[in-house]
Amino acid sequence: MANIHEIARRAGVSVSTVSRVLNQHPYVSDEKRAAVQRAIDELDYTPNRNAVDLIRGRTRNIGVIIPYNNNPAFDRMLSGVLNRSVEEDYTVTVLPTRYDPGKEIEYLTMLKNKLLDGMIITSRANDWPSIIPFTGYGHIVACEYTEFEEIGCAYIDRYAATLEVFRFLKNNGHADVAFTTARGDASISTRLTMQAYRDVFGEIPPGRCIEGCTTMVDGIEAACQIVEGKERPTAVYANGDEVAAGIHQYVLSAGLRIPDDIVIVGQENQPIGQVLQLTTVDHQLFRVGEEAFGLVTREPRGKVRIPYRIIYRSSSG
Amino acid sequence: MANIHEIARRAGVSVSTVSRVLNQHPYVSDEKRAAVQRAIDELDYTPNRNAVDLIRGRTRNIGVIIPYNNNPAFDRMLSGVLNRSVEEDYTVTVLPTRYDPGKEIEYLTMLKNKLLDGMIITSRANDWPSIIPFTGYGHIVACEYTEFEEIGCAYIDRYAATLEVFRFLKNNGHADVAFTTARGDASISTRLTMQAYRDVFGEIPPGRCIEGCTTMVDGIEAACQIVEGKERPTAVYANGDEVAAGIHQYVLSAGLRIPDDIVIVGQENQPIGQVLQLTTVDHQLFRVGEEAFGLVTREPRGKVRIPYRIIYRSSSG
DNA sequence: ATGAAAGCGCTAACAT
DNA sequence: ATGTTAGCGCTTTCAT
Numbered sequence: 001m002a003n004i005h006e007i008a009r010r011a012g013v014s015v016s017t018v019s020r021v022l023n024q025h026p027y028v029s030d031e032k033r034a035a036v037q038r039a040i041d042e043l044d045y046t047p048n049r050n051a052v053d054l055i056r057g058r059t060r061n062i063g064v065i066i067p068y069n070n071n072p073a074f075d076r077m078l079s080g081v082l083n084r085s086v087e088e089d090y091t092v093t094v095l096p097t098r099y100d101p102g103k104e105i106e107y108l109t110m111l112k113n114k115l116l117d118g119m120i121i122t123s124r125a126n127d128w129p130s131i132i133p134f135t136g137y138g139h140i141v142a143c144e145y146t147e148f149e150e151i152g153c154a155y156i157d158r159y160a161a162t163l164e165v166f167r168f169l170k171n172n173g174h175a176d177v178a179f180t181t182a183r184g185d186a187s188i189s190t191r192l193t194m195q196a197y198r199d200v201f202g203e204i205p206p207g208r209c210i211e212g213c214t215t216m217v218d219g220i221e222a223a224c225q226i227v228e229g230k231e232r233p234t235a236v237y238a239n240g241d242e243v244a245a246g247i248h249q250y251v252l253s254a255g256l257r258i259p260d261d262i263v264i265v266g267q268e269n270q271p272i273g274q275v276l277q278l279t280t281v282d283h284q285l286f287r288v289g290e291e292a293f294g295l296v297t298r299e300p301r302g303k304v305r306i307p308y309r310i311i312y313r314s315s316s317g
Numbered sequence: 318m319a320n321i322h323e324i325a326r327r328a329g330v331s332v333s334t335v336s337r338v339l340n341q342h343p344y345v346s347d348e349k350r351a352a353v354q355r356a357i358d359e360l361d362y363t364p365n366r367n368a369v370d371l372i373r374g375r376t377r378n379i380g381v382i383i384p385y386n387n388n389p390a391f392d393r394m395l396s397g398v399l400n401r402s403v404e405e406d407y408t409v410t411v412l413p414t415r416y417d418p419g420k421e422i423e424y425l426t427m428l429k430n431k432l433l434d435g436m437i438i439t440s441r442a443n444d445w446p447s448i449i450p451f452t453g454y455g456h457i458v459a460c461e462y463t464e465f466e467e468i469g470c471a472y473i474d475r476y477a478a479t480l481e482v483f484r485f486l487k488n489n490g491h492a493d494v495a496f497t498t499a500r501g502d503a504s505i506s507t508r509l510t511m512q513a514y515r516d517v518f519g520e521i522p523p524g525r526c527i528e529g530c531t532t533m534v535d536g537i538e539a540a541c542q543i544v545e546g547k548e549r550p551t552a553v554y555a556n557g558d559e560v561a562a563g564i565h566q567y568v569l570s571a572g573l574r575i576p577d578d579i580v581i582v583g584q585e586n587q588p589i590g591q592v593l594q595l596t597t598v599d600h601q602l603f604r605v606g607e608e609a610f611g612l613v614t615r616e617p618r619g620k621v622r623i624p625y626r627i628i629y630r631s632s633s634g
Numbered sequence: 635a636t637g638a639a640a641g642c643g644c645t646a647a648c649a650t
Numbered sequence: 651a652t653g654t655t656a657g658c659g660c661t662t663t664c665a666t
Contacts, residue, residue, distance in 0.1 A: 014653040027651050049430040051643035054367040055658045070396040079387040082413050093410045096399050113366040216588040245592050271533040272589040275562050331637040344635055368659035372642045
């Protein structure tokens with residue numbers, strides 16, 4: 001590829017003039033501008049953006065840390081980020097950690113590397129003290145709430161949403177309720193869900209919190225566990241509509257009725273939940289992603305809460 | 318951030334020695350190596366990868382062009398790409414075009430810009446002659462078959478799959494079959510589907526090809542159109558399980574039975590199809606993505622066909 | 635084994 | 651308005 005010197009030589013001007021044309025600066029005569037443009041066209045020249053980024057210290061590239069890349073929740077957030085990025089001429093690099101803390105640090109180092117202008121963390125493997133230092137190299141926005149003022153937040157109020165669901169169930173006469181989670185109690189999501197449970201129902205009885213659920217198959221297994229236990233709960237709050245769909249399927253195949261024998265509430269308002277008429281908590285994760293993008297590019301320290309909404313359908317009576 | 322000169326000064330060596338340590342070259346004495354390492358640790362130094370990439374001319378970053386970022390099919394391919402990229406220490410930048418040809422060219426230009434080592438095109442907005450020139454700046458792999466030898470291909474045999482589905486339907490006594498597609502006949506997918514239809518059933522009767530379907534809601538609308546027409550087809554081949562789910566829902570709500578009144582066949586083998594017991598064509602798009610990644614990094618001109626499999630469930634009798 | 639120096643391709647301050 | 655030049659931070663000959 002030709003470089004800026006070749007263009008300059010061919011157009012009979014200096015490299016600065018070429019640079020000025022490239023960056024639409026004023027103070028370039030029409031003739032020279034035309035000559036430069038001609039040279040650019042003839043040589044089919046495009047500036048090397050590595051060089052530009054090196055000197056400018058910015059890249060207009062944002063990183064998005066996600067644990068997994070085929071999970072409805074994270075895909076939804078990513079989608080929101082991408083949506084905005086296209087409109088604002090940013091580029092997005094997707095960084096899957098599989099919850100490997102080392103990998104996550106590696107990705108955060110890309111800020112220090114000058115490869116990324118900012119980072120959106122949809123879910124993290126490291127604790128905040130390990131992450132905070134990287135805010136010195138670029139904006140970091142998390143999709144969860146944290147007090148740390150260095151971190152921007154586009155977050156959902158999982159505790160409030162869960163509280164509302166559990167209260168709704170309790171008010172409808174459910175005393176024995178189970179719930180599923182993706183990760184163990186190391187994750188904030190799980191901890192908030194557990195807290196809401198305790199605040200409504202008291203201590204969590206054994207077998208009522210089922211961890212490790214992300215897919216429909218996980219839901220089927222969870223339901224098996226729930227249904228075949230000696231005392232059967234009358235309601236299940238699933239951590240996603242796909243998991244809920246798995247539960248739905250097993251429950252029906254076991255000859256039980258929904259909602260009469262078991263009430264099911266899902267999350268994320270996915271198409272599958274619409275088909276099965278699942279009551280679901282829509283956390284509006286697409287908006288979380290959009291908001292996260294806005295924060296990382298404009299208002300790095302902002303804290304924005306995205307409201308949830310509960311969509312009542314027949315799976316909850 | 319400190320730079321390589323500071324490290325060199327602090328360690329009492331030259332920048333070349335620092336560079337050697339950084340790149341694990343041999344021929345550096347243990348003492349100097351240790352001194353450099355100490356300086357690196359003390360200053361918490363990380364090389365600027367823009368500078369490294371500029372001089373090396375490579376980035377270990379791959380671009381993935383997708384039309385939309387919340388589509389099951391493209392998400393699946395992306396997932397396959399990401400999966401491999403993590404294992405091979407590459408990074409992936411997601412580039413949504415919304416089928417805007419200008420945007421797509423902008424993205425392809427990133428190859429020329431030296432921002433990307435290679436590009437995977439899951440679906441394109443431009444014709445090949447507009448794309449081919451960019452192969453001069455990096456490997457390009459498409460997720461569709463093309464004769465152009467400059468382009469690597471990780472592709473599915475949509476024609477064969479569709480032919481098998483239509484033949485299966487015909488053999489089961491279906492003479493009036495409808496199908497849905499995402500885009501009009503500008504897309505290869507649609508054209509191949511139409512061709513297979515013609516090869517089995519002859520000319521496509523009016524109202525039997527329904528375009529513009531991607532979501533469940535689109536499926537519902539398509540089904541409405543299909544069911545309410547004067548002559549009702551006895552089978553529908555949907556261009557995705559979500560669309561199929563929408564059709565499924567409308568058909569049932571219209572008081573018709575599946576498969577007795579209408580047979581439904583979907584595509585992509587998604588969870589929603591599992592729940593609804595939809596017969597589906599699994600194109601194994603995850604593998605397409607994995608294969609595309611392998612081609613773009615290793616064997617840029619390879620042509621790899623990923624086999625499909627049809628999963629028969631109760632929606633087809 | 636180590637260092638000096640010449641770039642990689644570009645921007646921007648400075649001079650004219 | 652235009653050109654000269656000093657970097658941006660790094661790698662890599664080429665000497666020694």
